[in-house]
Amino acid sequence: MSHDGPFYQRDRDWHSPAFTPGYKTSILRSPQRALLSIENTLSEMTGPVFGRDILGPRDNDLITNFGGTGEAIGQRLIVYGRVLDENGRGLPGVLVEFWQANAGGRYRHHKEGYRAALDPNFGGCGRAITDQDGGYHFRTIKPGAYPWPNRVNDWRPAHIHFSIFGEAFAQRLITQMYFEGDPMIWQCPIVGTIPSREAIETLVAALDRQATTHMDALAYKFDIVLRGRRQTMFENKLEGH
Amino acid sequence: MVQPLKRRKESPSQTAGPYVHIGTNPNWVEITGVWQGDLGLDLVAPEAKGERILVKGRVFDGADQPLTDALIEIWQADAAGLYNSPQDKRGQADPHFVGWGRQPTDARTGEFRFETLKPGRVPFPDGRLMAPHITVWVVARGINIGLHTRLYFGDEEKANAEDPVLLRIEHRARVKTLVAPRSEEQGLPCYTFDIHLQGPDETVFFDI
Ligand SMILES: [Fe+2]
Numbered sequence: 328m329s330h331d332g333p334f335y336q337r338d339r340d341w342h343s344p345a346f347t348p349g350y351k352t353s354i355l356r357s358p359q360r361a362l363l364s365i366e367n368t369l370s371e372m373t374g375p376v377f378g379r380d381i382l383g384p385r386d387n388d389l390i391t392n393f394g395g396t397g398e399a400i401g402q403r404l405i406v407y408g409r410v411l412d413e414n415g416r417g418l419p420g421v422l423v424e425f426w427q428a429n430a431g432g433r434y435r436h437h438k439e440g441y442r443a444a445l446d447p448n449f450g451g452c453g454r455a456i457t458d459q460d461g462g463y464h465f466r467t468i469k470p471g472a473y474p475w476p477n478r479v480n481d482w483r484p485a486h487i488h489f490s491i492f493g494e495a496f497a498q499r500l501i502t503q504m505y506f507e508g509d510p511m512i513w514q515c516p517i518v519g520t521i522p523s524r525e526a527i528e529t530l531v532a533a534l535d536r537q538a539t540t541h542m543d544a545l546a547y548k549f550d551i552v553l554r555g556r557r558q559t560m561f562e563n564k565l566e567g568h
Numbered sequence: 569m570v571q572p573l574k575r576r577k578e579s580p581s582q583t584a585g586p587y588v589h590i591g592t593n594p595n596w597v598e599i600t601g602v603w604q605g606d607l608g609l610d611l612v613a614p615e616a617k618g619e620r621i622l623v624k625g626r627v628f629d630g631a632d633q634p635l636t637d638a639l640i641e642i643w644q645a646d647a648a649g650l651y652n653s654p655q656d657k658r659g660q661a662d663p664h665f666v667g668w669g670r671q672p673t674d675a676r677t678g679e680f681r682f683e684t685l686k687p688g689r690v691p692f693p694d695g696r697l698m699a700p701h702i703t704v705w706v707v708a709r710g711i712n713i714g715l716h717t718r719l720y721f722g723d724e725e726k727a728n729a730e731d732p733v734l735l736r737i738e739h740r741a742r743v744k745t746l747v748a749p750r751s752e753e754q755g756l757p758c759y760t761f762d763i764h765l766q767g768p769d770e771t772v773f774f775d776i
Contacts, residue, residue, distance in 0.1 A: 352710030355630035362775035373653035375668035426591030450685045460669035503582040
């Protein structure tokens, strides 16, 4: 038996619904009609693959990949983990992209309206391709919390954005990573779109004191789970054939 | 108690937010020098087989205003109907055609634009051929989980009429939200695929 059938149906009650009025922008950007449910076809069970040749040596080092010679300011971190599917299998060769604010909570973006200073040595983007076991890691600084235009005093908890490809387009996912112990997680309207505390906790990275680098960086572990595939048991083969 | 099934749960989606392009298209938002060129801009190498086409459109919110901060990805088969993916076991797709593209919507007009190929037909699980189509995925600030839909081609009336996916749409008036009309631009066929997140013309989105 192998897991090469269609993907498990996405659990829409586990994910945020589209319409979440506490996050105001969702009000006019949320589809209102029922989604069309279709079994997987080849169009969803295939997906693009990215070769390691796209990666530069500092793509996974946000501390140095923007500044010429200088290093980004902030609490130095290693973020590491695995990309798994729902069956617990590590997914090798998967492109993971990440982006974040600087240590003051400021993004390098023309639409940014927060007064925290830009860091001349911090761009805020990186990427990695998972190894044989689905593992990835990168070096960065801890992003600051920042205020954002929703209600007048809404702040985002410190977070890193992730985009993950998987092996098939059905697995395509964008999400965010939060930091263990941050009280602001539970005050955030965007986090609060997720229906259950149990689901939210799967986005909170654990502080890992065993993975720090000596006199250098703290470490956080963040595993990402993508949709898994069904086993094909009776569909193709009978015993002895 | 019963034995546990021990399956994991998918990581919950979170919005791509207003700064998604920092991660996906850093050069486009003037974060240059981290890596050369953003991924997904070029789908078609000169040697690729098939008819060159343009695909363009905008994404409208519930107040009919185009989104100027969205990110659009497309995924499609090559001209022979094969996907350039190890998961397609039917044969080797055209190595000169990636099949995956990614574009931000224009910061002023909201328009997205792809130069690609007309895809071939791909079979549905039961063997019937689907009409040529392009998978379209939309993420943006205010969208909590990526929206998955399909572009079908306005000049493929016969194939569209027998497409197993389009046939599943109960409200037949909504089929047209997935069919991009054809025009000409720069001497190429150009298909316009406007996406409506809400309202009477709300696009059919998929749970797939
Ligand atoms: Fe953010």
